[in-house]
Amino acid sequence: MTTLHLPTNLPKPTFEEIRSCPIRSRIDDMWIRFGINPPPIDGRDMILHISDTPSTMFPYIRRALQRLRPAWVVHTGDLVDDVKLETRPALLGVYRKKLAKLISIFEEEHCEAIFLTGNHDDLASVLELTERSSIQVWSRPGRFYIGSFRFRAGHSYSDVITESGEYNLFGHNLEHLSMVDGAGHFYLNGLEEMHMIHMQTGDVIPVRYPPGTNDARLDRKRVSL
Secondary structure, three states: OOOOOOOOOOOOOOHHHHHHHHHHHHHHHHHHHHOOOOOOOOOOOOEEOOOOHHHHHHHHHHHHHHHHHOOOOEEOOOOOOOOOOOOOOHHHHHHHHHHHHHHHHHHOOOOEEEEEEEOOOHHHEEEEEEOOOOEHHHOOOOOEEOOOOOEEEOOOOOHHHOOOOOOOEOOOOOOOOOOOOOOOEEEEEEOOOOOEEEEOOEEEEEEEOOHHHHOOHHHHHHHOO
């Protein structure tokens, strides 16, 4: 009986090859339903909004960048949300190690990004570890424009309710959920789900986080941390 050994350097199938193969596509669809993989969205004309990301979902973020290929990512703070620096500052070393992994994902995937710092982030560490990358670091709320759309981004709802734009991105807690107000302005809470925002049409597509994300955030559904 002969044992066949696959070469160790066998290239992985591309996303397009996976989706074009009936068997692989069915498996991929199952993983999407279970929240293991993001859906097959072409995000090259889109902004991806994420927030309050525990380190357990960093591999999912890598897959999201590879599959969605967003033009920009806006992270609205608490970059390593399973390390609560505001209440446990002694964990700074752990935070820095995990933060370095997140930054390396964005560097390796060549993704343009804006990182806002939240109440559980260390600004000095974020600035130091992103110094040689293309990531923009914001230590306070700000706005940016894409075409005719005005975006406001901050860590919390209170950061975006003043000087709001057509699209207002935030996270921090679930006290204020995503909504559209009477003027047609979007308020998108990045704790509920990720958001894909089309830069030409303004359409918003929600994308679920992987299972266990809230547990990894220390189940902060009921309280603001």
